[in-house]
Amino acid sequence: MDALTLILPAELGPGIAAALILASFAGSFITMSMGIGGGAMLLAIMASLMPPLALIPVHGVVQLGSNTGRAGSLWRHIHWAALGWFGVGSVAGVLGGSALVANLPPGLVQVGVGLFLIWSVLARPPAWMRRWPAITGALTSFLTMFFGATGPFVATFARSLGLDRHGYTATQASLMVMQHSLKSLAFGFLGFAFSDWAGFIAAMILAGLAGTLCGRLVLARLSDAGFQKLLNIALVLIALRLIWSGLRSL
DSSP: OHHHHHTOOTTOOHHHHHHHHHHHHHHHHHHHHHSSOHHHHHHHHHHHHSOHHHHHHHHHHHHHHHHHHHHHHTGGGOOGGGHHHHHHHHHHHHHHHHHHHTTOOHHHHHHHHHHHHHHHHHOOOOTHHHHOHHHHHHHHHHHHHHHOOOHHHHHHHHHTTOOOHHHHHHHHHHHHHHHHHHHHHHHHHTTOOHHHHHHHHHHHHHHHHHHHHHHHHHTTTSOHHHHHHHHHHHHHHHHHHHHHHHHHHO
16 A cells, blocks of 8 residues: 555545556456446546546546557457547537536536436437437537546447447447547646646556456457446446535535
8 A cells, every 4th residue: 555655646545546446447347348338337436436626537547548458459440430520529529628617616527427327327329429420529528528438428329330349349449549538638738737646547547458458358258238237227326326425515
């Protein structure tokens, strides 16, 4: 724990930091082996343990590292044609979100993340998200500035491409790399002190890369259905707790 303490920001204790690093490993393992879900799980855990104003920027950089590792390990399977219009829309969405995100109170962030998690579990994304990559990129990038884990909605577009499991996982990761890169740049320009969190972020990214490597070993060997149900139940319960905590602080 002494070595861990040296890299921690003042807002985190070593026990909480260790739990978050373990959650980063688990989130990357889940996403690599199951195709989706790890980012939302990590967001829910981070939202329960971290300062609200640091949540979205730190989660974004950690997810950037995790998705970069996932895309890099499967780069031969990336469907590069999918990235063009999605990227154009992502730039527009991040610019729009940057104009509003700095004024959100912490309690509202917690409530928003909780509601967004429930929506991502229960709602079926509309069909146009599959047909219009530029609009999907713009909308999800706008939302990720406030709520973080838009992977389930980006997946709607990735799944429409008709790729095999490896191709889907690689392409989904590449789309999220693009989105999280833009978001992280935007938060940097908005003045978030990433340097205070750099050591902790690096530890979470390394744990995520380890989870990615372990998850690749079981890719296409797991049954998705039962695990996804348990994950959805856990996400809803954590989301309800976030909404309650946020409402109490408003």
